[in-house]
Amino acid sequence: MLLVYTHKISPRLKYVFKHICTRVLGIEVSFTTTVEEFIAHDSMKMSYAKQQLGSEFFVKSHDILFEQGLSDVEINVHDWENTKCFFYNGDKSSIPFDIFAASFYLLSRYEEYLPHVNDEYGRFSATESIAFKNGFLHQPVVDIWAYKFKEKLQKQYPDFEFPPRTYSIRPIIDVPSAYTFRLKGLLRSFGGIIKDLSELKLKRLYDRFMVVFGFKHDPYDTFKYIINKQKQTKHKFLFFFLIGAYSTYDKGINPNKKKFVSLIKQVADYCKVGLKASYFAIHDPIILKREKLRMESIINTSLTASRQSFSKLNLPESYRSLIELEIQEDYTMGYVNQIGFRAGSCTPFLFYDLDFEVQTPLKIWSYHVMDYSLLKTKSLLDKKRVLTDVINEVKNVNGEFVPVFHNYTFSDDERWKGFKELFNMILESANE
Structure with a gap:
């Protein structure tokens, strides 16, 4: 001591x-x-x-x-x-x-x-x-x-022995929309068709019909791949599903759709599942409470973890709302477009409310890289180098590396080419 x-x-x-x-x-x-x-x-x-x-x-x-x-x-x-x-x-x-x-x-x-x-x-x-x-x-x-x-x-004090600490990872899978075309409903699908036609996106229009009629796999449906990855590592993935109402900012799947509920339950069998709070829930505790209760009814257990839509935080109000609802962990602290350590640490910490001068029970896991921030670097080689640098920074202090990827990051979209390899690098870094 x-x-x-x-x-x-x-x-x-x-x-x-x-x-x-x-x-x-x-x-x-x-x-x-x-x-x-x-x-x-x-x-x-x-x-x-x-x-x-x-x-x-x-x-x-x-x-x-x-x-x-x-x-x-x-x-x-x-x-x-x-x-x-x-x-x-x-x-x-x-x-x-x-x-x-x-x-x-x-x-x-x-x-x-x-x-x-x-x-x-x-x-x-x-x-x-x-x-x-x-x-x-x-x-x-x-x-x-x-x-x-x-x-x-x-x-x-050369005789004093400090306990060892080991490097670990905590991969986050953010799911703002589980599917590109599936389960979108008649009105949204029709609107999508009109939009594709007006913008002459004929390839997208073709893909839309192929998916809707069951001839092709939905591009965002990468859950089987991710679950297989989960089975290969002892480090639990955390999935954050958006189940809030459709709005200007959030365009997820209707949580009343049985197939969507079934997907969340299936993922929860292998990984930890948390709530991706909708954009308007960030400002309205009543909406947040409704989304929390809805998620708990799906996963049949108490909700312990959340992440805010668009990684938006209003301090201290955002965290006070989570504490009020007895949510124990938050994974919003980080920068969408910048790699690094927003709170200066790769060790989870408790939120300190500066207005009330009190340590709260809410534990903050600050994330260190989001897939979007890696898009800034052009070549896959550069992306690997940047990712290796941040992993090494965490390894040097035996910390916990928290990356945020999305379900669509693992799709075949040209934009995300090579990101499966980057995710594998993260998983392998914990086994070295």
């Missing part, structure tokens, strides 16, 4: 120390404000304050962990060894910056509460982030800092 001496035990301090020490490094941590108790402790210990007590391991504290609410925090990013850092604290500290304050800033998504410019869907853009602006979005810096903290602690 690590004992931390500090002048004040705040909710923010407990939150971030437990993430770094317990979730990343696997060690218990406790806190004291009593000097005598700290001196009497005969195992690993450190002080986190403005002044060092003696010759103990010491990290000079930044004020952010002892504040409440938001303030105009000054951020100056520095180079540090093979990474970046901020909240520099001088030479007297065992580490030249406050890794706990910096980690809290990234994990709590402090910057997303501050004034910023949203994209056309109302999302926080990667280009607005401190990580993108300062060139460290590609690194899980919170985990890198934690491992450097561990190295320095081990030098001072």
